Amino acid sequence: MKIQKIEEEINQLKIHLAFLEKCLVEIQQNCDHHFKRNQYYETCIKCNKVNVLYY
Secondary structure, rough: HHHHHHHHHHHHHHHHHHHHHHHHHHHHHOOOEEEEEEEOOOEEEEOOOEOOOOO
């Protein structure tokens, strides 16, 4: 019984996490980015989107 409850909670959290990830992507796509840059990557100070500058 306890295992089923844990699995149910894990599944609910996965669904919630997927929803939050979708919201984050949407916010980052609609952001008017202001990047702070260093040698290897740049990070938007508004939405925390990261762009890698060198591979």
